[in-house]
Amino acid sequence: MIRIAILGFGTVGRGVAEVLSMKRDMIERKIGKYGVVAIADSRSSISGEFSLLEAIAYKEERGRLPYDKTPRELLDEIDFDVLIETTPTDVKTGEPGLSYIKEAIRRDADVITSNKGPLVVAFSEIMEMAERHGVRIGYEATVGGAMPVIKLVSRELAGNRIFRIRGILNGTTNYILSRMEKEGMPYSQILSEAKEMGIAEADPSYDVDGIDAGAKLVIIANTIFNISASLNDVKIKGISGITPEAFRVAGEKGYTIRLIAEADENGRLDVSPRLVKLTNPLAIYGTMNALLVETDLAGEIFVIGKGAGKKETASAIISDLVDMYGRNNRSG
Numbered sequence: 502m503i504r505i506a507i508l509g510f511g512t513v514g515r516g517v518a519e520v521l522s523m524k525r526d527m528i529e530r531k532i533g534k535y536g537v538v539a540i541a542d543s544r545s546s547i548s549g550e551f552s553l554l555e556a557i558a559y560k561e562e563r564g565r566l567p568y569d570k571t572p573r574e575l576l577d578e579i580d581f582d583v584l585i586e587t588t589p590t591d592v593k594t595g596e597p598g599l600s601y602i603k604e605a606i607r608r609d610a611d612v613i614t615s616n617k618g619p620l621v622v623a624f625s626e627i628m629e630m631a632e633r634h635g636v637r638i639g640y641e642a643t644v645g646g647a648m649p650v651i652k653l654v655s656r657e658l659a660g661n662r663i664f665r666i667r668g669i670l671n672g673t674t675n676y677i678l679s680r681m682e683k684e685g686m687p688y689s690q691i692l693s694e695a696k697e698m699g700i701a702e703a704d705p706s707y708d709v710d711g712i713d714a715g716a717k718l719v720i721i722a723n724t725i726f727n728i729s730a731s732l733n734d735v736k737i738k739g740i741s742g743i744t745p746e747a748f749r750v751a752g753e754k755g756y757t758i759r760l761i762a763e764a765d766e767n768g769r770l771d772v773s774p775r776l777v778k779l780t781n782p783l784a785i786y787g788t789m790n791a792l793l794v795e796t797d798l799a800g801e802i803f804v805i806g807k808g809a810g811k812k813e814t815a816s817a818i819i820s821d822l823v824d825m826y827g828r829n830n831r832s833g
């Protein structure tokens with residue numbers, strides 16, 4: 502039986518637990534029997550034999566799990582094969598996820614994470630450590646939500662030289678820019694509406710200043726180009742200075758404006774608002790994410806999909822799980 506531990510039991514952690522419970526038959530046909538042996542949030546936990554749906558209901562009713570053991574204590578005591586790490590992102594320190602991921606690797610467990618922080622801060626260190634311990638790191642969920650990016654560039658396009666990628670990697674900024682384009686309203690007005698609708702955070706700076714897109718770009722670029730870039734290597738400019746007038750002028754010439762994250766094989770990493778032809782596939786609308794990959798053999802490959810959300814992110818995490826333990830591709 503594959504023993505799964507889940508650290509972080511918020512939107513994504515609970516979404517994964519729900520899918521592991523609801524789609525058990527389908528997933529077990531692919532990977533064999535599994536059980537979630539431990540779950541922890543920031544201050545409480547559950548371990549041993551328990552029902553996943555009851556654990557979700559308990560957390561949703563009381564805001565915590567039944568026992569006081571901390572995530573750290575749980576990691577030390579429980580035997581598990583794979584850690585699903587879904588704690589909050591901190592792109593400066595990578596914590597708390599970075600310590601949890603390292604501890605799991607030390608204990609020779611595979612890791613699946615949706616948390617950008619650890620990979621932005623310590624991508625090479627994590628990958629080298631995983632290699633030494635013969636374990637796998639799945640991080641499809643860190644970039645583009647449900648949209649397949651990491652496996653696309655590292656597996657499906659294996660054999661290609663990838664020259665450049667360009668993408669829309671942040672749904673909040675794309676939503677704001679799409680509405681500015683369509684409605685000609687100022688940035689500040691649309692931002693405050695987006696906050697009311699829950700599309701933008703109360704403190705939106707992480708999104709609108711381009712940091713979230715930059716973090717995702719670092720992870721994709723490190724994966725493709727085998728570099729050890731960090732957030733400091735990305736030239737970042739956000740969208741707060743864009744005016745309705747800029748959209749009007751762009752529109753007259755057949756262009757729109759989007760926050761484009763771009764990386765190329767020379768190590769250039771850039772996130773900034775760019776003119777995009779209205780006929781370009783990257784001129785997408787709403788909260789969608791998209792990525793255009795330029796290769797030598799396959800030409801241009803374009804993917805588009807939902808960049809966030811409970812079940813969308815769970816989709817990426819389950820895809821990593823099946824990828825690691827699938828009966829046809831099991832290596833561990």
Ligand SMILES: NC(=O)c1ccc[n+]([C@@H]2O[C@H](COP(=O)([O-])OP(=O)(O)OC[C@H]3O[C@@H](n4cnc5c(N)ncnc54)[C@H](OP(=O)(O)O)[C@@H]3O)[C@@H](O)[C@H]2O)c1
Nearest residue numbers: 509510511512513542543587588589590597615616809810
């Ligand atoms: N939501 C999305 O659509 C989405 C999409 C892609 C990637 N992500 C990433 O996935 C991760 C989780 O996102 P989310 O939306 O699920 O966040 P969330 O709803 O805020 O949940 C975070 C969970 O982590 C727990 N936590 C906080 N500090 C912890 C600690 N020191 N040790 C153990 N657990 C701790 C929280 O505990 P409490 O419940 O006790 O507060 C909570 O259960 C983030 O890194 C996020 O950037 C999210």
